[in-house]
Amino acid sequence: MAQRLDTRDRDFEARFTALLGEKRESAADVNDAVAKIIARVREEGDAALIDLTRQFDRLDLNETGIAVSADEVDAARAQVDDATFAALELANARILDHHSRQRPGDDRYTDDRGVDIGQRWTPVASAGLYVPGGTASYPSSVLMNAVPAKVAGVKRLVMVVPSRRGELNPLVLVAAKLAGVDEIYRIGGAQAVAALAFGTETIKPVVKIVGPGNAYVAAAKRQVFGQVGIDMVAGPSEVVVIADAENDPAWIAADLLAQAEHDAAAQSILITDDAAFADAVIEAVESQLATLPRAETARASWDDFGAVILVASLDEAPALADRLAPEHLEIATGNADELTAKVSDAGAIFVGRYTPEVIGDYVAGTNHVLPTARSARFASGLGVLDFMKRTSILKLDADSLKALGPSAMSLARAEGLEAHRRSVSIRLNLPE
């Protein structure tokens, strides 16, 4: 069962701090193995991909080809029932709509000294999207990673997905096509990340790599960072639910379990001001666990990392939420809007009793790739800006250089950088 805390208990601060400091991930040290794989792919190219895929995925790429063909993608559609396809289409359209609003505007203007100044946003030239294989091969994640890239204007969007024994999730292929993925390769693991970063005979390198993966993929992304850009390395999923006693305990229990079923290291936390309600939620969790296919995972998460925090007043909740800085925050209270305005650090906030976090996982239009492990204190969810970069533009003429130049010369001298000073003075015909 989840642990219980109460802000009125003497040991609350110590226990809450321990909760914050909990390490939920056992980061296997795979760095050496990954470094070797990357070096092999850099040296041997396709041959390394073929060999490593035979070894890890039990697949002979010589037979299938490295690339997934357009015909294969089209054929995948027939394997997807119409209701699921329609749901994917809806999700895709809504993610597209919402993310289109994130496109940044350029800004160029002439200031009061006559300086032509501004900033210009451009998409990264290419992006690679890692999609895990097996049960974690989620079509929703394909949409969440691919759509923002396409909205940003990325011309070449490359997907890699491991194909264990030749299997590929048709939903993943269908989602890739919906989202506009340009190339798909049936490779995974550190070798796929290396191929995206450095290229092989078949795969041209990309400039940015995003998407979730196991410890090998995460380590590979870290190691190729610099050569390419990467997104944040995501940890296990988490939800904090702030709920008053007016909720149906079963609804709240369902939300806690939706998070817990992801991963034994996921974390679900309830903050409430009503002890009886807390008891009822805990009871409902137990009862719902009985009929859950992924009960084993969900129970492990709930028992090991779940928590119920009792507060004297819900007014205490926003500050606790900020300290937890959760990936997902549900606020199911009568004054949900008011509490929402008081929270600063959360990846996404789900407001009111009719906004289960799961809506955000699939069809809300907002992104489900969100900062974990308290990084919402300083990081944001995936968005269009992650696939763009900003260039400063500056244009002076003789007059504006005359206006600003002497100040630059003063500061250059103060910093002991005489060549800096000279590059201005020489244009103004001034003594150095």
Next chain:
Amino acid sequence: MAQRLDTRDRDFEARFTALLGEKRESAADVNDAVAKIIARVREEGDAALIDLTRQFDRLDLNETGIAVSADEVDAARAQVDDATFAALELANARILDHHSRQRPGDDRYTDDRGVDIGQRWTPVASAGLYVPGGTASYPSSVLMNAVPAKVAGVKRLVMVVPSRRGELNPLVLVAAKLAGVDEIYRIGGAQAVAALAFGTETIKPVVKIVGPGNAYVAAAKRQVFGQVGIDMVAGPSEVVVIADAENDPAWIAADLLAQAEHDAAAQSILITDDAAFADAVIEAVESQLATLPRAETARASWDDFGAVILVASLDEAPALADRLAPEHLEIATGNADELTAKVSDAGAIFVGRYTPEVIGDYVAGTNHVLPTARSARFASGLGVLDFMKRTSILKLDADSLKALGPSAMSLARAEGLEAHRRSVSIRLNLPE
């Protein structure tokens, strides 16, 4: 002397690729030493800072205190001449003006399904700014790092700067006060980064750490990443200058040297379509080196990493610039605006013959903390967004949940996540 390349030479592609692949930084492996320092600061707090500062900076913090007092900051003003102070004020005001335009807007709207959806930007709660000691203690860098944080709305901005044998650069203190830095501590190195990340008795921890530093500081930032956010770790500075023969060779030479004087590992590259002009620039570089205080550094940079690339036509230049993806790009040609529009990957572009890059270092208003080592392909200069994070906000009611819920349930089932499905179905009174 700088190496010369010509796009018409047979070996151009090979030599240009080699230029792109050049490692200009010898990254000393200081990870173990840094890890020990961080562990000590976490364990011993202020006592570790005092001991390590005595050891590395030859300063007894027991005598001076760890914090720099407001009186010391005020006293620094008297040591700065009026012209330099006025230049700092101008720089501060212009950086403030330009960065104020980068403040992102919130976006909250009701979509066609009745979903209340949006995103909200909030500042990080606190930020730490590392300022190097000695000759690299630049007041301009204080402004460039501190002003965007304050524009973002960061309430608590903490500066650390090592004070070797008790010395502090008065310009740095004056710049900190101008920019609105809230706290200053006379510590540096990995111990300062550890103190910012984890806190000590005297220093409360921050949420994000920015600013340049040596190999120890860079390694410490990498090691505390996750506990706090960090900015990009900057490499040696670089400029690419695209210039036609209509320029004064001495002006262009001065710009190349302004970059080269920063660091023996800095890089200055000229791209031109005129061989005689290239010769004249190279000659002017030699002649200007003769009278440069930092000639030794500048010569090392120019000889080891400088390059002159001759092109058949300046139309080739934008593509070469994109491949180099330089921190700074000067375009001093008759058609500078046209070429500017064709470049995608550069930290900052300086357009026309009267826009030396040095203006951007100090008083333009744009930021001089820019992506190095070809990371302009995927990264941007420092800005207001680096001190903010975005939270998704979602609010459904019974009707909009009814509209979207069934699609979410379909996708949850398709992904094998029945608890996800249930958290929707239970609210709609639907069978699971």
